[in-house]
Amino acid sequence: MPIYKAPLEDVRFVLDEIVGLDKLSALPGYEEATPELVGQVLEEGAKLCEEVLFPLNQSGDGEGCHFENGVVRTPKGFKEAYATYIEAGWQGLACDPAYGGQGLPKLVNIMLEEFICSANLSFGMYPGLSLGAYNALSMYGSDELKQRFLPKLVDGTWSGTMCLTEPHCGTDLGIIRTKAVPDEQGGYTITGTKIFISAGEHDLTENILHLVLARLPDAPAGTRGISLFLVPKFLAKEDGTPGALNGVACGSIEHKMGIKASSTCVMNFEDATGWLVGEPHKGMRAMFVMMNAARLAVGIQGLGLSEVSYQNAVNYARERLQGRSLSGVKAPDKPADPIIVHPDVRKNLMTARAYTEGARALGALVAYHLDVAERHADPRTKRDSDEFVQLMTPIVKALFTDIGFESANIAVQVHGGHGFIWETGVEQYVRDARICQIYEGTNGIQALDLVGRKLPQDMGRLLRHFFHPVGRDIEAGMEDDELGEFVMPLAKAFAKLQQATALIAQKGLKDPEEAGAAASDYLRLFGLVALGWSWLTMVKAAKAKLAAGDGNAAFYEAKITTARFYMAKLLPQVNSLFITITAGAKPLMELEDAAF
Amino acid sequence: MKIERAAVIGAGVMGAGIAAHFANAGIPCVLLDIPAKEGDRSAIAKGAVAKMLKTDPAPFMHPKNARLITPGNLEDDLNLLADVDWIVEAIVENPAIKADLYTRIDPVRKAGSVVSSNTSTIPLAVLTGGQSERFAQDFLITHFFNPPRYMRLLEIVGGPATRTDALAAIADVCDRRLGKGVVHCKDTPGFIANRIGVFWIQAAVNAAVDLGLTVEEADAVGGRPMGIPKTGVFGLMDLVGLDLMPHIAKSMLATLPAGDAYREQVREHAVITRMIADGYIGRKGKGGFYRINKAGGGKVKESVDLKTGAYAPSEKARLDSVSSAGRDLRKLCEHPDKGGRFARRVLAQTLAYAASLVPEIADSIVAVDEGMRLGYNWKQGPFELIDRLGSVWFAELCRSEGIPVPALIETAAGRPFYRVEDGKLQHLTTGGVYDTVVRPDGVLLLSDVKRAAGKPVWKNGSASLWDIGDGVLCVEFTSKMNAVDADIMAAYGKAMGLVGDGKGVWKALVIHNEADNFSVGANLGLALFALNIGLWPQIEEMVEGGQRTYRALKYAPFPVVAAPSGMALGGGCEILLHSDHVQAHAETYVGLVEVGVGLIPAWGGCTEMLARHQANPKAPRGPMPGIAKAFEIISTATVAKSAAEAKELLYFRATDGITMNRDRLLADAKAKALELAENYTPPEKTTAYVLPGPSAKAAMELAVEGFALQGKVTPHDKVVCAALADVLSGGDSDVSKPVGEDHVLRLEREAFMGLVHTTGTIDRIEHMLLTGKPLRN
Known part of the structure; x- marks a missing residue:
């Protein structure tokens, strides 16, 4: 049986240290989103997910929906769970109070969405689609239309x-x-x-x-x-x-x-x-405007699946006893060591952990800018945040969903033969994760959006919102000897990203197929650097907390250790990606259609 | 015979403009008009000169040229004509009044002087009829285009009695000293350019009305895709004035042969007639086919509906034919939408008309093409356009449009009107054989060199190196807008490597190209992209590399001569500052405009301007005046409006040369390069810049404050000016310790890199690239 516990401590860390909840409640209209309120909301939400939604995940997968005479029946328990969900007002958490919503920041809703996706991705589709419809209607509908339809959409009576x-x-x-x-x-x-x-x-x-x-x-x-x-x-x-x-x-x-x-x-x-x-x-234009939020939401689905996959993999790795550690017996009183001692299992677990925590921090940052783009008083700041979000959403969508699929597969692998069995519960995550890489714009489309639209736009203006802050953080980090093992790898990876960007811009101008050929590798490269930046930020925050003697020391030590793993073992993939990007389109496009 | 002094009779727009252009050429000119009824009797001519000094675009290349004009009137000052070698008559288009004038001036003019008329509608025979034999021998037509300073076409018509030496002398003066493209025409109505142009305009208007195109659509199809200025036809009519069109039509109808195809085209359009009656005559009035509606405090661009005559907001043309055809004229004509049908009809009618007029209006097709290119700014003349379509395809087009195929097309029998044979450009004659296109004596065109050579000596993505003969190597920019980028710097490096010490195969370097603009500056797009992804080291290397290359050119052991025409801005100006000699086309517009994009000149531009202005013998003594002047010019992004003005700003040295005729620019530059190559020594390094440092900076900042109080300075202007002041003041230097070039160049780099990190500068660069206009932030 699978397990799930909402990662509240990590979410708190990200919200407090990476985003800064005080910045959030400083936005006009969000004064009530204090750290206390946000904390309460997330705790309650976590409970709902763990106690109401998660228990239905496996059974829902086993039963599926049924269609008969034009009517669709959802699996047992879903109707009741939905009623519980809307009764507590979760549907309208981030919706406009004028229509009955609670008006909380989108960032808070997105952190909650991660929990829902971990607990029961299928369930999450229903309120998720309702939110999409809400966004479309509230942004573009006439007042009359909004009055008629929004209130029940917000309170969940209608979907x-x-x-x-x-x-x-x-x-x-x-x-x-x-x-x-x-x-x-x-x-x-x-x-x-x-x-x-x-x-x-x-x-x-x-x-x-x-x-x-x-x-x-x-x-x-x-x-x-x-x-x-x-x-x-x-x-x-x-x-x-x-x-x-x-x-x-x-x-x-x-x-x-x-x-x-x-x-x-x-x-x-x-x-x-x-x-x-x-x-x-003007329908397509409306769609495009909403695409940022929609793509972010799918990215969060990937994150949610990555987290729950990771948790189950760790859980199994702690309990399953097989073989002995290569560096000496670790549990002499047991017939074998728990498999968590084995390097290969470690690698799998650390990979899923580093990707998940990195993605959580990056996703929160992007979601925060979504709120700034909507609410900030200064038009320039709004525009800058909006452009940052536009730039990052294809990366969040594609990278996070790839991570979700990879982590889910890691969970199955760690479980060995048992992972392949439905009852164990982890192979479902692989199957659930697969669609996230496809819908809401396939990951290939996201990559094309990045190199074909976002990159060249206004001679690279969107890129500035990423490259300048990262460049500054690297430069500042270089001054600090203690950060060396984190800053140096990031600096090298960042330089590769800059070179790859310049190369694709130059080649792509003359031959769009070159840009298309490099797109997916480039998105991955960019995403790895972005996660590296998130990790650097988390290390700085963790070190500060340790130095101040604040909070859970073990938690912060683990952050730093995981960051070390990310920089040493995952970030270097940028090197091979850079090489494949420079190899160009020819090796890809050369084989004649008929020869396939 | 020599033409040293001239006179213009008639101080209207054309007459005064022609007089101004004589002055531009350094030819003293008398300007006469009828005496004023009250007050100063020469008020009309004097007033015309005063008005021209305030006109923009300026008829004078430099205000001081006005001194070369002697204004007078036709009663008191006829005696002034005795001293003059050439008299241009530019009075009202009335044969009787002209005849009267000729009769009056004939006895007082110098023996052997030439009289020419600027007429556009009256046959030469009519003008000389009733005058003396001597007059007819001295008489010809010189048809200038408006405005006379800028329009390069000069249509020249000799009569049966006109002295050959007179014709030759006038053609020569117009070519070399006035810088005109002289085209010999027969004495037919509208000569070449207007004969075809007027037909084309009428045909296009008819087609637009018949096929239901809006004015925007007609101008979109009948403009850029055909190599015609984007004003198209309706925009052009607004510029010329709708009220002139009926007069031109009337005069053409009165003089054209009976069966001329124009007669079938002439049509009155009720909407246009009403527009003229209501005062909508174009730019000179309250608008024409296009107008700016300022009602309600706004500024809305409107256009007229050709069916109803009502105005409505101008809507950008959206034609599939235009967007899908690109440069492919055939594709444009073959498209089924109304744009395609418009193109078919107008091209078929106009080009067939033009083709049918040779040899009636000119002996060769070359004259016809040159007339349309120079007179109407078409990128390609009618026969060049027919070649683009293919004469067989064109013949088919004519047939399908119900137009008789011109004889010349049949003569072509599928062959192109122009071809390259043995590296030479040839044209088809009316006799059906090919003849080499002859250039006037002494003209060297880079395009001819390229045609003859086939391949350049070397090339890369942004530049080509050509052998222009006698050991002179030419660097030609080929990048978009001739923007300066790393490839151009590499080409300079390659050129310097080839020329070596200048004592081998190669003796000198010339920098020249035939584009409309010499160079508009550094490639900002690349720079902005690098900025956006934080590639600071790469940007700094771009700056330093450019400084190194320009300095290497300056101190090279062989002469470097730049031959610019059109705009030479920013980095395109800095290369001129580093050349041994600039041989500039009179219409060169040079300036250091970097502040407009939030930067300062950093390829040695500040360093050079500082040296020139501090060494200026005409400036007051001491280090400050030079610094202040350089600061003023650079901080206001001053662009000279002529080569003459550039000399005054010291963008050009006193020793730099000016060529009036663009076609003669390269030959002049090459001759100068070879002259300098004899016993060439590189320039001395300006080792001693006396720069006061902080006190100079304070002075410049005070000046900026002064402007700020007048509301002329924006917040980011202050930032940029402060950075410029850092450079020009010498930074932390002081008067007692002169510094070298390296010091100032380093300051340029530092100031540049400082600016490039600011949001204000990045915003300015971005705005310029996206909108083409400077951001005043």
């Missing part, structure tokens, strides 16, 4: 979906076929088929609000002709409660490799009534 993908297009949304035709009442009639719609149909709420991309009759071709519509499952009665069924139906659900308790639906819209959200033909 939401994002309906973009169609059978013939996922990545390339410019060619969608779903149509929207104006009706006589100021609304629209929507017809089309969407697939892979998470939470499209289920038994958790009395209504489902679909945010649908469709084309108007006079729409220009391509992405410039896409509009966003709100299409509820049930049309409202006079009193606002759900009435007649709209022209929306679930055609079937998918049988998937993972997140089996999440209902992934084919949605058929047939003359469904809907309303325009935002301006005609």
Whole structure:
């Protein structure tokens, strides 16, 4: 049976030392987000995840969703868990108080989301999609539309979906076929088929609000002709409660490799009534603006899976007795040593640990800037933070989900043969993690976004928000002898990143295929340096805490030790990545299509 | 015969401008108009000169040139004509009034002097009809374009009686001293440029109306894709003035042959007629096809709807034909959208018209192409455009548009109108054979050199080295906008390596290219990218490397002659400062503009300007005046508006040369290089800069404060000026201890690196690159 305990101490450390909770509550509108309140919220959230959501994770995977006569049944216990979730107000944690939300910073919500994803990724899909629908509607909906639909979305009585993908297009949304035709009442009639719609149909709420991309009759071709519509499952009665069924139906659900308790639906819209959200033909632009938050959320899914995988791997490695340590017997009174003593197991555990903790710190920093971008009083600061987030989201999404998959596999490996058995519970994480590398823009697309859009934009302006602070921290770190073993490797890796960046910019200008060929390696390289920067920051904080005699010394020592591992054993991958990047596109593209 | 003194009669826009340009050429010029009714009788001519001194763009290359004009009037000052070798008549286009004038000046003018008319509509025969035989022999037409200083075309028409030596002398003066591209035309209506230009404008307007294009769409198709300035047709008409168009049409109709295709094109468009009646005549009025609507305190660019005549906010043209065709003219014409159909029709009609006019308006196609290039700023003339389409394809296009295929196209029989044979450019004659394109005597064009050589001596991504003969090596920039980057520095290094001590195969280096602009400065895009990823060492190396290279050029054991034309800014100016000699085109616009992007000149620009201004014999004594002047020029990013002005700012030395005709620039530069190569010794190092240090810096900062009080200085200006002051004051030096070049160059580097770390400078660089305009932060 798998285990999970929310990593509250590490989250506290990250929030206090890396982000600085006082900076958060200094943002206009967030005055109430004091360290005390945030701490309480996270503790309560942790309990919910450990006690209510986690127990349903394995059973939900075993049972899966069931589809019959247009109705989708979620696994046993999900409906009750959802009711508990919304009763306590978790759905509206970071939503606008004007519509019933608690108005807490996005950063806090994201830290909570990590716990949810660790505990029960499938469950997390439902409130996650609702939050996506909430974002779309609150950013672009008219006041009238918001008044009508936001309150129940915020309190969770209704849930939401994002309906973009169609059978013939996922990545390339410019060619969608779903149509929207104006009706006589100021609304629209929507017809089309969407697939892979998470939470499209289920038994958790009395209504489902679909945010649908469709084309108007006079729409220009391509992405410039896409509009966003709100299409509820049930049309409202006079009193606002759900009435007649709209022209929306679930055609079937998918049988998937993972997140089996999440209902992934084919949605058929047939003359469904809907309303325009935002301006005609500006649907894709709205999508792009929301993409930062959405991609960050998927990255956090990867982080959550990495954490729970790591915990289970450690748990098993402590208990499982096999063989003796290479450096002398460690448990003479036992028939064998616990496998945690073996270097290879160590390597696996340290890898998952270093990646997870590094990603947590980096993710929190990016999430913090999401709040700054929205709330800060100074326009320049807002813009800078927004650009930092734009730059980092493809990295967070791709790197963290790769880490999630890698850690999940590490957990299976550490468990040996037992890891392969369903009942043990860890192979589920591998299966659940796999989709995170694919949806919300495949990791390959994230890499292209990084080198094709973010890197060249305005001659590299977005890059400044990363390269300058990192450069400064390295320069400052060089002055401190004690930091040498951390700063020097980071400095070397950073130099490689700079060179790779200049090279790709130069080559990519002349030949976009060169940029495309280097993209994934480059994203990984960039991500490794970013994690290295996070580790340097954590080391400085840990050393300061130790010097001040504050808090849990063992925790800080462990931070420093893990940082050492990261710098010595994981960061050096940048060297081979740099070499493969310089090798160019030719070795990749040379083989004729026919020869494959 | 020699032309030493000139006169212009008629002080209107053209006449006064022509007089100013004579002055620019150093030719003393009398300017006469009718006497004023009250007050100073020469007020009209005097007023014209005064007005020109305030006009922008300036007709005078330097205000002091105005002194070469002697204003007068036609009653009191006719005697002044006795001294003059060439009289230009630029009065109202009325044959009777002109005839009267000619009759009056003929008896008083110098024997053997030349009289030319600036007419654009009256046949030469009409002008000489009724005048004496002697007058006809001395008479020709010299058609200047507006404005006379800047437009390079000079259409020259000799009559049957015109003396050959007179024609030759005038052509020569226009070429060498006025710097014009002289094109010999036949005496036909509109000569070459306007004959075709007026047709083209009418055809384009008709096509736009018939095919339902907006003015923006017509200008988008009929502009850049065809190598025509982006003003297209409607923007051009706004510049010329819509009110002129009916007059031009009338005069053309009166003089064109019966079957001329223009007659079928001429059409009145109700919308345009109404616009003229309502005063929407273009830029000189309250707007034309485009206007700026200032209602409600805003500034909205509007355009007229060709169907209704109503104005609406100008919408950028979005045509698939334009975006998908790129530079491919055939693709543009083949596109089914209205842009493509517009291109087909206008190109077919205009190019067929042009092709049908040879030999009627000129003996060779070369004259026609030159006329359109120089007179209308087309990148390629009609026959060059036909070659781009292919004459067979073009013939097919004509047929499909219902236009008779011109005889010359049939003569071409599928062959191109221009070809390169044995490295020489040749053109097809009306006889159907190829003839070498002849350049005027003494002209050396880099493009001819390149054609003959085929391959350069050496090249890299941003520069090529060419052998321009007699042991002179030429460095040609080929980067985008001729921006200076590491590759150009490498090319200099390679060139210096090849020339060695200058005593071998190579004797001298010339730096020259034929682009519109010599160089707009360092490649900021690369610099900004490096800045954004924090590659400070690489940026510092870029600065230091540039300093090293420019200094190596300055002290090389052989002459380095730069031959710029157009803009030479920033790093493109600094190379001129380090050359032994600059042979500049008169229209060279040189300046150290680094402050506009939050930087200071750091490739030796500050060091050189300091040396020149401190050594300036015309400045007051002591170290400060030179420092103050250099500070003033650099801190205000002063750009000289002519080579003459550049000399005054000491961007050019007194010994540097000015060439009026751009085509003669390279030949002049090469001759100078060879002259310097005889017994060449490198310049002395300016070892002693007397720089007061902190007190000088304080003085400069005080000056900035003064400007700040007037509201002329922004916060970041102060930061940049402070960095500049650090350099020009000598840093921590003092008057008793003169410093060397190395000291000042180091200060340049330090100041530059300091600035490059500031947000204000990064913002300025970024803004310039993204918008093309300086950021006033």
